[in-house]
Amino acid sequence: MRAPDTILPLDLDRVGFAVGERSLLDGISLRLEAGLRTVILGPNGAGKSLLLRLCHGLLEPSIGRVKWVGAEEGEKVRRRQAMVFQRPVLLRRSALANIRYVLALRGVPWHKRGAQAMEALERFGLGSLALRPARVLSGGEQQRLALARAWASRPDILFLDEPTSSLDPAAALSVEMAVREFHASGTKIVMTTHDLGQARRLADEVVFLFQGRLVEHAPAAEFFKEPRSAQARAFLAGELVY
Ligand SMILES: Nc1ncnc2c1ncn2[C@@H]1O[C@H](COP(=O)(O)OP(=O)(O)OP(=O)(O)O)[C@@H](O)[C@H]1O
Numbered sequence: 378m379r380a381p382d383t384i385l386p387l388d389l390d391r392v393g394f395a396v397g398e399r400s401l402l403d404g405i406s407l408r409l410e411a412g413l414r415t416v417i418l419g420p421n422g423a424g425k426s427l428l429l430r431l432c433h434g435l436l437e438p439s440i441g442r443v444k445w446v447g448a449e450e451g452e453k454v455r456r457r458q459a460m461v462f463q464r465p466v467l468l469r470r471s472a473l474a475n476i477r478y479v480l481a482l483r484g485v486p487w488h489k490r491g492a493q494a495m496e497a498l499e500r501f502g503l504g505s506l507a508l509r510p511a512r513v514l515s516g517g518e519q520q521r522l523a524l525a526r527a528w529a530s531r532p533d534i535l536f537l538d539e540p541t542s543s544l545d546p547a548a549a550l551s552v553e554m555a556v557r558e559f560h561a562s563g564t565k566i567v568m569t570t571h572d573l574g575q576a577r578r579l580a581d582e583v584v585f586l587f588q589g590r591l592v593e594h595a596p597a598a599e600f601f602k603e604p605r606s607a608q609a610r611a612f613l614a615g616e617l618v619y
Contacts, residue, residue: 385447385534387432389409392442417568418584462523463543467523471507476493497526516548517547524559535559537566549575581596582596
């Protein structure tokens, strides 16, 4: 179970992000609570990846504030978060060694790393591939390895940026199962996807962006059944391209 001293919730207060004169995100106020799986939706260029990067601390807002309610900014806040990208960045060594490496960075004693790394691999169905070079694994296996590696450090929150967009449907489903597994162990999930079927399967709540603005933040069942905004209705009908 997740320790009660989570860094969540995450509060965004009138967050904006601009590059030069161009405003890419504007006036985003949002609270992301522990527990729920949040899926960020919106057409191409709406600002979904930027929003994830701002939440994770990879980007600084131009204006407004990103605040972890459960902790002050610092090492603890960084350690309790993880992010998985569209294409995983894996080291040129075995699956097991990729996880051992992260555990070493986290200060896990040498003699405990092997068992903890195996536990993570087994949890994500990769036990039999432990000694295989990570870079020869299939796309789906690599993405599950990225999830196993993130899970090994037991984050409070996991950000995923289109984690299945380069995978075939079967591999995408295996990654979805891994995301469920991650969530079941107590981690908050925040992800972007272009796959509306996946969003319906995984989301507890939806954050819908359009042209850099937050248009809806609603329980998933409500959003998919009766979206409040014209933009979300058009998006769900496949009529809103950008
Ligand atoms: N570093 C940057 N400099 C300038 N513009 C940027 C930068 N990063 C992103 N953008 C622009 O900001 C907008 C939002 O980008 P973002 O990647 O967040 O969109 P997205 O909703 O994730 O899109 P997609 O669904 O296509 O991945 C886009 O118009 C993009 O071109």
